[in-house]
Amino acid sequence: MTRVDEAESGRDDASSRDAGAGTGRARIRRAIRAASRPGPWKRGRPIAALALLLGLLMLLHAKIPNRIGNVGSLVETFLPWFGLFIPVLLIGALWRRSASAVVALLVPAVVWLNLFGGLLGDRSHPGGDLTVAEHNVGAGNSDPVGTARDLAASGADVLALVELTEQARGTYEDALSEAYPYHAVQGTVGLWSKLPLSDTQPVDIKMDAGPLAATQPVDIRMGYTRALRTTVSTDQGPLAVYVAHLGSVRVNPRAGFSTAHRDRNAQALGEAIAAEQNERVVLLGDLNGTTDDRAFADITSRLRSAHDAAGDRFGFTWPAEFPMVRIDQILVRGVEPTSSWVLPATGSDHLPVAARISW
Structure with a gap:
């Protein structure tokens, strides 16, 4: 072997030793990183x-x-x-x-x-003696005739409408008269029924109609009436029915979740239901809140949700385009809900709700 070959061989051996050392150092670094990395119970x-x-x-x-x-x-x-x-x-x-x-x-x-x-599932079961329904028809509803037609086709025996405007009231009365021979309207809420009604009266839920409300004539103050109580005569006996539309709520950065009017209405409605003598009671209405909300404790402690007992999934009702909450309620006492469901959309921004109840 010549001196040149020996020199080249020495350089190769040195390169091999350097490469091996580099690989070893890389392995050591990887081992250190692996040892210092937190385990699955320490991560996240x-x-x-x-x-x-x-x-x-x-x-x-x-x-x-x-x-x-x-x-x-x-x-x-x-x-x-x-x-x-x-x-x-x-x-x-x-x-x-x-x-x-x-x-x-x-x-x-x-x-x-x-x-x-x-x-999550369907809690309904067959049977039932009476079908009740409720719908916030919407003051801005552009098709009250179509809404009335759809509601009549639902087959409900008792139908509650809220947010009735003075302009649309006659339209609903005419469109529903054939299917529902009995009806009662107080202010902006009404009840249409296939069965006789009696003892209809407004329910004072402490609506704030402004500082001059107490001095206004009765016919003007009626516009601020947003709850009624009536008796439906059935073959099984009288059924007390309440229809209510509680105050609206607002969410804004300054006041947060503004519910003062609604909460006052809910308390007054709870007091009225507490004083109810009839054992069989149905509440139909837009409560502008869910039954999980503590504001309705006075009501939910005396009545139970028909949808929670016998509904299909969550049954959200508002807004109609993409329902996120169930604020339209059917609550009962003294009767047994057998099924509850949400009806198809109408011209309103709320979805109608219905329930079948049994004695």
């Missing part, structure tokens, strides 16, 4: 914390105070939708490969299923 701790907070929020929603912006009522209004955060957090947990976050997500999942799992 922020996601795990958010999951636990979500579970506590849903579990303790009744403890959220209403003192600032009625936050508690706002949360309870949209409470079912908080379940959408669970799959979002699950995607984050899987991306982070966090075992702790996945386990933590069991808390909100179990809480949500406990609260709303029973509403």
